[in-house]
Amino acid sequence: MREVAQELNIDHSMVVWHFKQIGKVKKLDKWVPHELTKNQKSHFEMFSFILSNNDEAFLNRILTCNEKWILYDNRDNGRPPAQWLDREAPKHFRKPNSHPKRVMVSVWWFAAGLLHYSFLNPGETITSEMYVQQIDEMHLKLQYLQLALVNRRGPILLHDNT
Known part of the structure; x- marks a missing residue:
């Protein structure tokens, strides 16, 4: 257009x-979803509870990590991401591949901002050994970026729903 x-x-x-x-x-x-899922609502309630604590020192100690699958599709079918269509006749597209290509990204952040992110190999997921290795790497990065946080009471690891 x-x-x-x-x-x-x-x-x-x-x-x-x-x-x-x-x-x-x-x-x-x-x-595109228009309503929050039950899981998204529980995350929002947990975050609201943490913020209601209103203890800046506590909030600055939180270090969090999450993983996310990123789907990617490299096919070039010439179709634009959006189309203008008649209201009465919706256009039907073929079903996408039931086994899409995906890669996992692991992201670590804290109150000061993004600490680290890494892309795993396609199809690879986080293992316990890899998670422990990432925790060690984050501790080293924190010693460099936020030594006061490491020396005092230490960071609080908030991971997913735990």
Whole structure:
């Protein structure tokens, strides 16, 4: 649409308006949730409880880690991420591969910001040995970045739901 607006030398909003006038709606190629899941709500409640403590020294000691699978798809099928379609006739796309390619990222952060992140090999997941190794690496990084945190009462490790 931006290319159309540029080609016609008109504002982008005018192109959107004309598409809407002829009954087109913008459909994204992915599902976006609009409500929090029960798990997301429990995380929010836990975070609210921690913040209600209002003890800055306590909050500055929290070190947290989480892992996330990142799906990636390198196919070039020429389809844009969003399309303008008729309201009455939704376009059906073929089912995605039931075994998508994915890679896990491990992220560590604390009150001062991001401490470390690492991408594992495709399909590889965190093992107990790898987790212990990452904890040791984070302790060394904290000694360099936040020595006072390590020397005093020590960091508080908050991991996932534990």
